[in-house]
Amino acid sequence: MTANDVVITGIGLVSCLGEGTDTHWSVLSSGNAKAVFDGERFAPYTVHPLPQLDWSQQIPKRGDQRQMETWQRLGTYTAGLALADAGIKDDEALCASMDMIVAAGGGERDTSVDEAILDASLTRNDRDLLVNEKLTTELRPTLFLAQLSNLLAGNISIVHKVTGSSRTFMGEEGAGVAAIETAAARIRSGQSSHLLVGGAFQTEHPDMLLGYELGGYLHRKRWKSVWQRGANDGGGVITGSGGAFLVLESRDHAEKRGRTAYARIDAVASGRARRQDTDFAAAVSGLLRSLPDVDGTELVISGASGAHAATGAERLALREQGSHAVRAFSTLTGHMKEAQFPFAVALAALALTNDAAYPPFDPENETPASRSPERVVATAIGYNRFEGAASLSKA
Amino acid sequence: MKTTDHLGRPIVAVTGIGVVTSLGQGVTDNWTALTSGRSGIHPIARFPIDHLATTICGTVDYLDSSSKGASALTLELADLAADEAIGASGISRSAFDGPLFLASPPVELGWQDRLSLYASDDEEQGYQRLLKVARERLTARVFEDAQFATIADRLADKYGTRGMPITLSTACASGATAIQLGVEAIRRGECERALAIGADGSATAEALIRFSLLSALSTANDDPTKASKPFSKDRDGFVLAEGGAALVLESLESAKARGATVLGVLRGCGEKADDFHRTRSKPDGSPAIGAIRAALDDAGLGQDGISYVNAHGTSTPENDKMEHLSLSTVFGDHLKRMPVSSNKSMIGHTLSAAGAVEAVFSLMTMREGVLPPTINYDNPDPAIDLDVVPNVKRDADVKTVLSNSFGFGGQNTCLVMAREPF
Structure with a gap:
């Protein structure tokens, strides 16, 4: 335990399951969580839609709401939830000195x-x-501004006054991995004391689906869990709208302002496997092994997308690592692209703080956990490229 | 020799630079043109100009990929700059073995591809048809072009950079942010060296129209080379341009150990976000002021520590006014002795590449002891009292440079570079 340990002190979550940490924990830990999805609107594709949100809860000015489309609103909203959860939201000084890294795709075209x-x-x-x-x-x-990748961060600055620094990483799941990896490294090294990091994805737009389907990645038949999507039914990915933002702090910074942390991020690993040329599962396995005590970590919050090659490689790699209770949350939420890894890390932190593993999300393919978690692994193996994993432990 | 800075961190040297702009390919050609006061701005030839308010640009039209879409051209610009920079550094071109930070534009599926996908089927309408084509045909090339991580992945393959590359966008500050990320990684001790690239080949008709709709672009179409006129009274917007630049960043210790030529030092980085408006700066200039001060602090320099400012200097009414306000606030009377010039008067605004392109030129300014001019300075704005190095280059002993980058979305990033490590 050191002063620069990276701890999570705020979490904002939105998915088809609802909003906020309490809702997500209660649904996901209930043992009978049901996926919320829509197979009609974008048929033959299934999407997990946004829940009902009252934007004004986090974006009070109508004028601000009008300047954004749904993706930026969703990100700004989710960031607001995380800031409020960390007790930072209305602290002008803390927001003004807070760093920010947003993992972003593009906004909606007209x-x-x-x-x-x-x-x-x-x-x-x-x-x-x-x-x-x-x-x-x-x-x-x-609309141009609503499309610009860095304008999600820009809107968070405007609405929530987070202005210490503002960086936007792009590049599908890898953007979310790099955002958390960089954020944690900055805090651990003392380059930053408190930081807002996360992303959002709004899939309910045909151009967003096109982005996957040009590569043949979307599942085209009726809804199935991440582990059960057949190669004959399309590319395996079912997408979802949602977002995840985290407030990361140094232990010292959090303690000085009297905040209890959800969990500690011990390590973040990222990789760029040459998937065509090498043993992909072995590459994922190598990535996981670079984390502390993976063999002894039972609970794995998997960001598996359902994409056949990546999901298969992750499954194989996890089996080789020993006996894990794997929880692929995309079964219930859909794949959230840039927000996928932040979401995985958030769910890992919730399990640690609640001292309980999630029951299986797909009982046929996920085994029950035998104990409450001391350490949790979160993964995001990109549907097309780049891999990330993190190891979290009790704060 | 001391290899740590005033805060005990590794000093970050630059051991390789490369650049491509509308003025040409390579550091030498660019520097010659830039110090000759030559403009790279020209009439748009890449696409029809019908219905457009702005018909001039600083596009890079002479490369193989110049007509192949934003993704292909951005990759080629990045690639050429990286090849030159790594070559100059003496590090292996195929095993760079340090992380890659790429500033590049958010590249969407272009109209050329969108329309040809649409034409390849005749069932369904609109996006339904595009999705049907995507479902039923092989569209892998188009897919890769529209993935944000593709360009960096390809560069990582070619140059053997380490680990997962980071692609970033902080709008018009992106190039500076890429450098900042590299500096921070070396300071954290994660690596001995990093490759920072800014590249932007996204001057499509749609991009131009979007910036036009925000009234950001100059419409001085009649004499393209005169259109970009930073700090002039009649400045009327920036000129959309393309370019690429790469810097090999390396701990001074590593550079010395392998006997590399040190081209300069990345001494400090500073940033501060603006919460005022999506496209306009806070009227009091406090975010830009904060960013400059943060960069000076990080560099361990005071108000009197900067020899020359490589301005953001976009030639928009708003930017140049705000940049002057922030410089005069930070530097006070010292500003009278500090020349401030804008490379954009000649190359236009290379957007995601600008911070990197201008960092390369800043390093050249110190090494060559020559200040590139601000051209088209025929009608000075009396409200902006700066020595802009009007129209003609000037010899000067330049020990340190402040390079400013400001962007939409409240992005403000400043870099302080030095000629010598101390």
Whole structure:
């Protein structure tokens, strides 16, 4: 135990299961958590939709809400939950000196403008002109800002006054892994005392689904758990809207302001396996082995996406590591891309603070835990590239 | 020789630089053009200009990927800059063995691809059809182009960088943030060296239109080379441009141990986010002021510690005014003795690459003892009292440079570079 231990003192969560740590813990620990999903709206794809949220709870100004589309609102909202949970939200000085790393994709494109161009392209040969003509007349200026990756962080600064620093990492799951890895390294080294880190993903937009499906990654048949999606049913990924933000602090900083931590992040590992050329499962196994006492860690919060190769490699690697109680939360929430790893780390922290493992989310494929966790591993093996894992223990 | 700084951290040296802009490829060509006061701004040739308010740009049109979309061009710009920088550093081009930090634009699926996907089927409408095509056909190339991690992954493959690369965006401050992340990693002792790259080849029609809708771009289309006029009274916006730059960052200890040439030192980094508005700065300039002060503190320098400022200097009415306010607030009377020039007067605003491109030019400024000018300074703004090195380069003994980068979303990042380690 040292002054610069990285502890989690605030968690904000939103998924189809609801919002907040209490809701997520009570649903996920109940033993009869049911996935909330919609198989109709984007058929043949299934999505886990956002729950009902009252944006004004975390984004009081209407003007601010109007400047964002759902993705940025969702991230700003979830960040607000984490700040409130950490008791930092209305502390101007703490927010002004707080660092921030956001894992971001892009915001929503204007579907109607895009479709108008696509439609008109069928009857015109001057496609470049068409693009100019439509975009100059039909794009809304605010939408550009709503699309910009770094404007989620920008909106968090504006709405919640987090202004110590602001960095946005991009690149699917890896962005979330790098965000937490960098955040933890900064705190451990004394470069930062308190930091907001996380991400959000809004899947209920056709362009967001297209981003996966161009690579053939989406599951196209009826809903199944992460572990049960067949190769004949598409690419294996079912997506979900949601977000996860964490407040990380040095132990010293948290103790001085009298905060109890959820958990401690002992190590974060990241990797870039050359999946085509090497034994992918062995690479995942190597990543896990770089964490402290993986063999002795029973509970694994898996961010497995359902993508066949990545999910298979993770499953194999975990089996080789010994007997784990693996909990693939995407079964219930869907895959949240940049937010996937922060979400996994948050669920790991909740188990530690509640002194209990989650019951299986898919009883046919996940074994019950034999004891309450002292240490938990969280993973996010990217559906297409990059791998991450973290080891957390009691604060 | 001392290899730690005033706070006992490893001193971070620069041992390799590379750059590509509309002025040309490579440090030598760029430096020659820049110190000759040449502009790289030209009429847009890449796509039709019908309906556009701005018809000029600083795009890089001479590369193989120049017409192949934002993702391909951004990769080529990053690749060329990295190749030059690593080559200059003397480190293996295939086993760099340090982390990679890439500042690049958020690259979406381009219209060329969107429309050709659409044309490849005739059932369903709109996005339904795009999804159907994605489901039924092989679209792997298009998929990779629209994944944000692809470019960094490919660079990591080629140069043998260590671990999972980080791709980042802090808008127009991105290039500086990439450098800052590298500096921090070396200071934490995680690595002996890091590769920081800023690259941006995203000047598509859609990008141009989006910036136009925010009234950010110059519309001085008649004489492109005159359009970017930072600190001038009649400045009317920035000129959208492309470029790439790479820096090999290395602990001074490691650089010395292998006998590498030290091109300069990354002495301090500072940042401060703005909570005022999505595109405008807080009127009192306090975030930019905070970022500059943080960089000075980090560098262990006072108000009198900077020889020259490589300005963000975008040529927008708002930025240049705010940048002057923040500089004069931080430096007071010292500012009278500090030349401040804007590379963007010649290369335009290279967006995600700008912080890295301008860091490379800052290092050259110190090494060569020559201040690149602010060109098109024919109509000074009387409210901005700065020595902008008007129109013509100037010899100067430059020991330290402050390079500013400010961006949409309240991003403010400042770098302090020094010629010598002490």
